[in-house]
Amino acid sequence: MTPANLADTVLSAARAVFETRGLDVALLPVTTTVERPRNPEHGDYASNLAMQVAKKAGVAPRELATALAEELGRRDEIAAVEIAGPGFLNIRLENAALGAFAGLVLTAGAAYGRNTALAGERVNLEFVSANPTGPIHLGHTRWAAVGDSLRRVLSAAGAEVTSEYYVNDAGVQMDKFARSLFAAANGQAAPEDGYGGDYIAEIAQQILSVDPGLAGQPAETALPVFMARGYELMLAEIRESLDRFGVHFDVWFSEQTLHNGGAVEHAIETLRKQGHIFDDGGAVWLRTTDFTDDKDRVLIRSNGEKTYFAADAAYYINKRERGFDRCIYLLGADHHGYIGRLKAIAACAGDDPKQNIEILIGQLVNLVRAGQPVRLSKRAGNIITLDELVEAVGADAARYSLARSSTDSMLTLDIEEITRNSSENPVFYVQYAHARICSLLKNAEEKKVARGEDYDPALLSHERERNLLKTLGDFPGVVATAAELREPHRIAVYLEERVATDYHRFYDACQVLPKGDEPVSEYAAPRLWLMEATRTVLANGLDLLGVSAPERM
CATH class of the missing domain: 3.30.1360.70 (Arginyl tRNA synthetase N-terminal domain)
Structure with a gap:
């Protein structure tokens, strides 16, 4: 039951x-x-x-x-x-009612834990969204791990989720990127406001390897080429880094398309019909102060230039017109000011800012080794990249460690701690519980102790068995709560503090396989069912975090 x-x-x-x-x-x-x-x-x-x-x-x-x-x-x-x-x-x-639960878990298999709490809800989940002007850094990496885990958790709760990467490919940062590549290609120092790091020189050389004649050309001729090709190469590298991290996006949305395709003009007309647009001093404004924003926002400046805020408004309206009921934004620690203005956009568009839009802010990550800050990247200059983190600790340890804590607080990762093969390392502790079960199930097969097609659930009467069964029974509720509160770290806490811990306690108290020449106990089969059910929950939970469930460690 x-x-x-x-x-x-x-x-x-x-x-x-x-x-x-x-x-x-x-x-x-x-x-x-x-x-x-x-x-x-x-x-x-x-x-x-x-x-x-x-x-x-x-x-x-x-x-x-x-x-x-x-x-x-x-x-x-x-x-x-x-x-x-x-x-x-x-x-x-009754023991039989509780013990039967192991069979229910195995019947559900990979679907166990999934529920319908958010059934019928279409969600657009935007996360990472780093500028295509440099590698993914550590701050973005936290949102990559958390965002992808949240995507999995929301889907497990029945929502129809589209994960989206907003490519910030319009604006002054792209001009700076192009000028930085141009300078590197010509052996010059990076512009004062440009981008540094060895990656700029690498990309510049890749561009020159295809078109060596670009070096020495006038800036007005070469800059558009460096911008276009550099953008393609950098975005491809970002995709590859995220792929290696196990993060895949359904949609890569170009900001430039909002400006080139008339989406900004359409958004302004939509907002004007809602009665929240006004013109002043030759500029076009959105009266966001009607909805608790601290000031009204300019959409088009008096010189005709569209603002970043205009793109934000167009992007939100575009999402809603694509049929999404709820738009969730995962933004970095320096984006607190976006909460009020984005919610004001939703309200100005006639939506309910409490229902149709959510903005989650994540705090920073520090990387240390033995308590000392890890040196900055030589390749990327003043940042630690996603690729460097994965190379140092592995994708599993990185993803689990980044997703297991609430994003409300800053996170410090110690490379030595998260790569240590001991129970003090949370990811090892959980993965080891899964591997330990797989090893025991293999031993049972070698000893010809069969789990069988059925078992007597009433035999699962030991308090350690009953406690483990109840813990497994909590999994769907944990998933539903994690989805409702947008807190995938609840899955990790559940796996660590409850499933893995209760399993180890059960294993220490309840003998499963015979020792030596002992006959096979009547408890062997039901306990094998319970172990397989536990393995299923561990695997399903780790999958929601994008972490593997190894059979051997």
């Missing part, structure tokens, strides 16, 4: 009680939930349904709880129900 099944059973019992007592069944909620008590001695699960509805029904909470306990006690799956406090129900399941 899963927590969801038990919640349905509690609600069904409540309906029976209401009908017997002549109470209005319509007062009961459509759905209810059960939770695990903090103290295991209080039972397997607890319900506060009696306290929720008693007052509306005109019945004392404890009286209603007593009636509910009696009704639940008639169900075969329920071993005991106790009433606590003013009307809490503490429920203990």
Whole structure:
């Protein structure tokens, strides 16, 4: 029996009680939930349904709880129900009802944990979106790991998710990029406001290898070529770096297309129809102060130049017109000012800024080795790149370490800690639990101890077994909560502190395979089912983080 099944059973019992007592069944909620008590001695699960509805029904909470306990006690799956406090129900399941859960997990397989909490919702998830003027750096890398994990979690909760990379290929940064490449190609120092690092020289040489005649050409002739070809090469490198990191985008959206395709003009006309555009001093403005922004924003300057804000407005409206119900932006730590203005765009467009747009801000990452800051990149100048991080620690360790903490706080990664093969290293701890199970299952096969087509679930009666089963049962709820709160790190916390920990405790307390010439115990088969169910949850959880589940370590 899963927590969801038990919640349905509690609600069904409540309906029976209401009908017997002549109470209005319509007062009961459509759905209810059960939770695990903090103290295991209080039972397997607890319900506060009696306290929720008693007052509306005109019945004392404890009286209603007593009636509910009696009704639940008639169900075969329920071993005991106790009433606590003013009307809490503490429920203990029969061993067979709880033990059967291992089979349910194996039946669901890779789909276990997926749910329909966000079914029917179309989500556009934009993350990373680094300028195509340099390699992906450490700050972008955190959003790559978190963003891709969030994409997986939202999809697991039933949402239809499109991951999108916004290519900032318009504006002064592209001019600086082109001038930097031009200077490198001609053996000159980078412009004062340009880009440094060996990668600029590398890209310049790649361009010259195809068209050596560009060197020495006048700037007005060469700069457009350096910009176009440098952009293509840099974007290709960014794609390759992200691919090696296991991050793939459904859409690569060019900012330049907003300006070239009339999207900005269309957005301004759309916003004007909503009544929030005004003209002043020859410029076109959006009255965002109507929606709590700190000042009104210029869309087109008096000289006819379109602003970055105009592109932001056009991009949001473009997303909504592509049919997305919710647009989620994952932005860097220096983008707090974007929250108010982006939400104001949504409101000015006639949308609900609490429903149709979300802006998540991620904090910075520091990289250290033995407590000392890691040196800056020689290739990229003043940054640490994604490729360098992956080369130093591996994609799995990098992804897990970046995604396992809340993005609300700064993160410090110690290279030695996240590559150490010990239980003190979280990613190793979780992956080792999976590999340990795979090894034991292989040993069972060699010893010809079969899991079989079925098992006696009532034999999974040890408290370590019961606790592990309940932990596995929590997985769909953890996924749903992680999706609802946009916090994929909850998956990592669950895998580390609960699944892996409870599995190791179970394994230490419950012998699975015979030793030496011992006969095969009747507990072997059900415990193999439980181990396989645990392996499934570990693999599914790691997959939501974009991390592999190794069979050997």
